[in-house]
Amino acid sequence: MLLHGCWWNFGLLVVLTITTTVMRFTHGAPLPAPNLPDDCNSEERCCMPRPYTGKPRRQFAFNASLPVRLRRAANLVDEAYIAKLERAVQLQRELPDTDPRSFSNQRNLHCLYCDNALYYPGSAWPLEVHGGWLFLPWHRMFVYFNERILAKLLGDDTFALPFWNWDNQAAEPPQGNILPYFYARNKSSSLWNKNRNNCSEPPLLVDLNTVGGCTSKTPEELRIQNNRLLYTQLVSGAPAPSFFFGLPYSYGEAGQMGSGTFEDSPHGTVHLWLGDPNPDKPAGPYDDMGNFAVAARDPAFYGHHSNIDRVWTIWNSLPGEHRREYSHPDFLDAQFTFYDENADLVVVNISQALNRTGLRYDFCSKFQ
Ligand code: C2O
Numbered sequence: 468m469l470l471h472g473c474w475w476n477f478g479l480l481v482v483l484t485i486t487t488t489v490m491r492f493t494h495g496a497p498l499p500a501p502n503l504p505d506d507c508n509s510e511e512r513c514c515m516p517r518p519y520t521g522k523p524r525r526q527f528a529f530n531a532s533l534p535v536r537l538r539r540a541a542n543l544v545d546e547a548y549i550a551k552l553e554r555a556v557q558l559q560r561e562l563p564d565t566d567p568r569s570f571s572n573q574r575n576l577h578c579l580y581c582d583n584a585l586y587y588p589g590s591a592w593p594l595e596v597h598g599g600w601l602f603l604p605w606h607r608m609f610v611y612f613n614e615r616i617l618a619k620l621l622g623d624d625t626f627a628l629p630f631w632n633w634d635n636q637a638a639e640p641p642q643g644n645i646l647p648y649f650y651a652r653n654k655s656s657s658l659w660n661k662n663r664n665n666c667s668e669p670p671l672l673v674d675l676n677t678v679g680g681c682t683s684k685t686p687e688e689l690r691i692q693n694n695r696l697l698y699t700q701l702v703s704g705a706p707a708p709s710f711f712f713g714l715p716y717s718y719g720e721a722g723q724m725g726s727g728t729f730e731d732s733p734h735g736t737v738h739l740w741l742g743d744p745n746p747d748k749p750a751g752p753y754d755d756m757g758n759f760a761v762a763a764r765d766p767a768f769y770g771h772h773s774n775i776d777r778v779w780t781i782w783n784s785l786p787g788e789h790r791r792e793y794s795h796p797d798f799l800d801a802q803f804t805f806y807d808e809n810a811d812l813v814v815v816n817i818s819q820a821l822n823r824t825g826l827r828y829d830f831c832s833k834f835q
Contacts, residue, residue, distance in 0.1 A: 535829055
């Protein structure tokens with residue numbers, strides 16, 4: 468038995484060595500910035516408005532004159548802040564369909580980058596930002612520009628998104644591990660979304676372990692299991708970037724080679740808890756967050772991803788010299804195209820996404 472185990476390990480080692488060697492030779496081209504809005508061939512109808520009417524596309528540059536924006540925990544924000552967030556999202560919903568910054572076009576932009584919609588000229592594979600090392604940096608920049616667009620609509624450069632701290636397992640209110648109540652308390656609010664699973668209504672606790680659906684677990688069981696999962700995905704199971712960020716993805720490859728520890732759960736499980744694509748029900752309106760094409764039309768998407776971004780900064784601060792980003796040029800030089808707060812096209816390199824000092828936002832307190 469032991470011998471069998473040894474041979475198995477040896478075999479695994481050989482396979483891993485061959486894979487890494489092959490990867491070393493096949494890498495060498497970072498993903499270039501897709502040409503928006505033209506490189507779009509989407510069955511989900513998530514192309515961005517054409518023709519493009521903004522300034523010529525340029526490289527994204529940091530703006531050192533911006534104030535540092537502080538994102539606050541969703542369970543601790545006050546009514547004045549909620550009113551502001553509601554107004555910003557309302558203004559965004561009112562933008563016309565010709566404006567790439569509009570609420571529905573931001574949903575399209577997320578869909579575009581992950582739902583078989585963007586093909587580089589001549590490429591057999593669609594660009595896919597999930598399932599590998601693009602996941603964290605792409606979503607950071609998506610949320611970054613969303614925040615900047617809301618700030619622009621409010622005329623307030625200090626505006627910051629909240630973060631929905633579902634990692635907080637406090638037993639007493641204000642709890643982080645429920646859907647923040649401002650997303651759910653008022654049907655006429657711009658933060659409301661009707662397409663959610665009934666079992667995600669406050670004060671029901673989030674289940675970070677289960678893929679979709681309602682649960683019969685007690686609150687106490689949920690808190691314990693949620694904490695265990697967070698420890699495994701963030702601490703014990705993610706000592707190096709290949710674990711936390713997911714596997715490499717270079718130009719010409721199919722992508723989705725393997726997600727990082729955090730991408731499937733809790734990131735994916737929170738999506739599926741809120742928007743349950745229950746296989747027993749016909750595909751329905753309750754599944755927004757559970758569906759790549761429409762996830763970003765739930766305002767809670769942005770609070771969720773703001774928290775994913777915060778958890779990334781927590782991971783960076785954990786002990787261990789390998790808890791840092793990949794340094795491979797195919798990672799650092801990979802590029803995305805976004806629309807900035809002025810609706811102009813900008814190209815962002817992942818190396819820029821890693822520079823939060825340059826991006827000028829922070830989290831009120833890391834542990835909340
Ligand atoms: Cu692009 Cu939370 O997914």
